[in-house]
Amino acid sequence: MSRIEKEKILEAALFMSPKPLTLDELNSVANNQSRLETKAMMSDLINFYSTRKSALEIVELPVGYQMRVKEEYEDHVSHFAQNSMFSRGVMKTLAFIAYKQPISQSVVIKYRNNKAYDHLKLLVDEGFIKKEAKGRTFILTTTSKFIEYFGKDFGKAKKKAEAKVSTSTQPTTPVVPTQKETKSELNDSVNAVMEEKERKEENQIELH
Structure with a gap:
């Protein structure tokens, strides 16, 4: 599987997950040989979302990685995720x-x-x-x-x-x-x- 396809899988996993995903979890879903490889892919995804015109972002938290709505848009849509x-x-x-x-x-x-x-x-x-x-x-x-x-x-x-x-x-x-x-x-x-x-x-x- 190509690197691009693996990054798409990581992106999809973050989109579907209701909670932050750890590096180990992401490494497993991408079926990578090392966590260093997965960490590099996550850095690419973070940079990709930070440079595109999107209301979403991928961030690294103390508990893992998460895809979420950017802060400036939260007030407009937070009522759709009251249980989050x-x-x-x-x-x-x-x-x-x-x-x-x-x-x-x-x-x-x-x-x-x-x-x-x-x-x-x-x-x-x-x-x-x-x-x-x-x-x-x-x-x-x-x-x-x-x-x-x-x-x-x-x-x-x-x-x-x-x-x-x-x-x-x-x-x-x-x-x-x-x-x-x-x-x-x-x-x-x-x-x-x-x-x-x-x-x-x-x-x-x-x-x-």
Whole structure:
């Protein structure tokens, strides 16, 4: 099978999948000999969509690759995918909770704006986060489904939080970001996960 045909298969897989696909999953569907080859094909597809006049884009996330609607068109069509948990806004809210948990709902709303109420309802309904009443607010944490769905690289935030709780004799309290912990810090955290994941992939490729 030619490289062009394999790239078309990868493109079709991303279009059909309701969730991001990992490099291993894409490597399998393309029937490539190495993940390095698949990664190169994905780079070509990302560049192709970034240069064409399309409302769609292919992006690399901490949890894999995804085809999605470009941000400037989301508001026009988001009502057609109300059950989608992978809109950019929902993913940012989920990532914020994952890296700051346990965290109060009021803090999430403060940093993610009032649209986060809808994000939280969706994430609770889908089983990716849970909330426990505490005073006038709720304490939010991710669930085991979060780790199973997104993988251990993105799920390490929850494990780290649980480790802190298990080694402490004090009651669990929400982690409140300081004034300097803005959205840019969250993006830095997500990028760090992606870089660590890439380093692991490169090391595995070298071993083969």
